[in-house]
């Protein structure tokens with residue numbers, strides 16, 4: 001298909017057109033210094049999230065999804081270098097560049113307030129010496145709930161994620177993986193953050209609870225909040241996301257409205273991910289992703305790509321898919337075609 005050079009807003013078209021973005025990420029890049037190598041974890045990332053939008057970030061293990069979330073919250077370890085910009089416009093508050101902000105500002109106004117995080121491994125993130133109820137009540141009180149109302153509010157938030165009142169009396173080590181996951185989601189949702197980063201929030205849940213959690217996130221968006229949902233589950237993304245960003249080897253390679261992406265993927269990697277679904281060809285993407293310490297100069301997917309030619313040894317520009325988002329590929333698929 002014809003792809004034109006695009007420097008305008010990404011997939012946010014249609015209902016989102018013209019509204020100021022809640023989050024505007026531009027050129028976000030994360031490098032980790034190791035003793036004898038540099039990990040290219042996130043590269044030149046651009047995306048926007050509008051109020052009310054559910055953006056799913058998908059891609060194979062190790063492509064940089066969690067590092068992206070941690071970079072936005074200033075949670076990366078000391079060997080990380082973060083560059084670029086991530087402008088957050090919290091409703092009723094001052095805009096803040098999450099990359100340039102001081103630790104004090106992030107701690108006081110961003111983490112847990114303007115931006116909630118459901119961490120990928122909740123069991124290790126939960127304070128071991130407090131029951132679920134203590135943790136929830138403390139979180140609610142820290143965010144303005146009165147001592148008298150907090151216990152009832154804690155029960156409500158717990159019920160929202162499918163926890164029983166009795167579950168709240170357990171300590172984190174007494175919770176199953178799925179229960180810890182739901183408690184972490186309840187803790188992130190309790191302060192009602194305008195933006196939620198949910199990193200694999202359905203891990204360890206059985207199918208009905210997966211759908212319950214996804215629908216809960218969807219409803220948050222329908223009432224005006226925004227969610228960045230990190231998932232390897234494409235069916236989940238399809239069920240609830242407005243837009244999908246596909247990451248490959250630290251970059252977003254395709255960013256489109258959900259319907260359009262599932263109907264007609266533009267990047268051969270996206271087409272490969274869709275072909276791997278059990279209800280499609282059930283054929284895994286051949287080969288393995290490259291080492292992030294040793295990325296090729298051109299398209300990182302080229303060694304696994306059936307459409308690659310000599311030109312793929314040079315980096316592909318990000319182009320507009322007519323009417324529906326962006327793709328970074330020298331040989332994007334035509335609308336409706338499969339790989």
Ligand SMILES: Nc1ncnc2c1ncn2[C@@H]1O[C@H](COP(=O)(O)OP(=O)(O)OP(=O)(O)O)[C@@H](O)[C@H]1O
Nearest residue numbers: 032039041060061062063064065066067068077292
């Ligand atoms: N502190 C660190 N030091 C060095 N490399 C790191 C560090 N943290 C993460 N990485 C590397 O950054 C890359 C991206 O990791 P990330 O956790 O974001 O992957 P992911 O897409 O979330 O994968 P998964 O689906 O398995 O959770 C990986 O190669 C990982 O090894």
Ligand code: NI
Nearest residue numbers: 065066067120
């Ligand atoms: Ni991760």
